[in-house]
Amino acid sequence: MNLEELFVIVIEPSKVQRTIITNHLRDLGIGTIDEYDTGKAALEAMHLQIPDIVLSSMHLPDMTGTEVVETMRQDPELENITFLLVSSETHYRYLEPIRQAGAIAILPKPFSVQDLSRALQSTLHYISDAVEEHTTEEFENLRVLLVDDSKLSRKYLHQVLENIGIQVITEAEDGAQALETLKDNAFDLIISDYNMPNIDGREMVEHIRTHSEQPTIPVMMVTSEQNQNQLAAIQSAGVSALCAKPLSYDVMKHIIEQLVFDHEL
Template sequence: MPSSEELSILLVEPSSTQQKIIQRALAETGIRDVRFADSIKSAINAVKDYEPDLIVSAMYLPDGEADTMVTMMKKHPDTEHIHFMIVSSERDRSHLETLRQAGVIAILPKPFEMKDLQRAINATLDLSVEQEIDLELLDPHEMSVLLVDDSKLAQKHITRVLETMGIINIDVAANGADAIRLLQDADYDLVITDYNMPEMDGKELAHTIRMTESISHIPVLMVASNADQPQLANITQEGVDAICDKVFEPETLRRLLHNILD
């Protein structure tokens, strides 16, 4: 795995004071290659000539908010692979939802702790190399996974994380109803599902899988942007084998897959 010294960072922050604070913190993790932008427009112009491994951005910028920039770059084939970390004092979960769906590496509070920054850097490094997951009972290259999520950005992000682990046979459904139709026609080793979806949500999907004899054996992993909320506290009763937050580190997903597949 590469080291943090090899990472290139684009820091998008309109405040010169905050730029210095974050740059100093990045330097403590070993990162020296840091360039700056102070708006969405300047960030987009910067990535045309400088391809960073990670964009670290404030939430509120002079010409818009970070979720606008993240969505624009994630939808463009030239920049969809770039990872994002957001540093913000925003606490409203609904306001952060688009960022969670887009698959940002981390959302750090202001002020943030060095351990949280280091975890985000480690997650970026983890995603920069392919590290095949080692399972006792399954060959990741032969595994068949059904990914169920109505967000195309989330579909892309989770697919990319799975591919770095050697899992390449991935079908996608936009909701639980579509997923059930696919499950009836093909064999899957794992279902990864979002919680909030139209027509049939993740909870209903998991319950239906467990109540259908022909597919009841398939493990279900839920990746939800509200994984820590009370309504999901007893989700395992619906047949979910494991649950993790939508802002997750690759190592977290790797550990969960080990637990439910081995």
């Protein structure tokens, strides 16, 4: 599969902005692009022909980009479509649900063609890995504990892991549940959020490193946390990799390979 084969839906109320985005897509080789100025029209169209990528603005006439992706993630026919946000929005209230729902990238306005190209290539690999028989024995046997209090985020990350070829995935809703699970199960990798109720990601890692029977297990923390003091505390707790949401498919796959197979970053 290549970029020319991708089908992209663009949702943007501004005709000028839609033209800019679609021109960039065509310059990168995308041949099939449908354009919509409202979320409702785009969602209806998705049921008629499933796109490979939905590229949306945040503020639409009838809903937000957040509501578009959340609607997609709750629909069995649309839940696995990759979503890319293009927006000048910086407010946490709008962006956090997008990160949790599993956007493959958030690009600013104006965005660079290089950033768009990287996002498209990552999507291409995500789709290709989902449909091709590429799974290695190492990935098949990898035991992963996925920890996140957001059901949408767990659902997206679970799909990403399956696309990579990982088949043994256990989920936990927070750090407390994860620690209970670790008492009776061995894992090769933990992928966790930071901000969670009961026991957060930092507390979970500290407990694993000092009290667990698996103190050296690699822990990859994927978080939308922006506070530098909090991030420093997470680092000092002993995480193996600290990654910002949204995390591209290519980057996530590469980090997992390094953590589990190379044992170093």
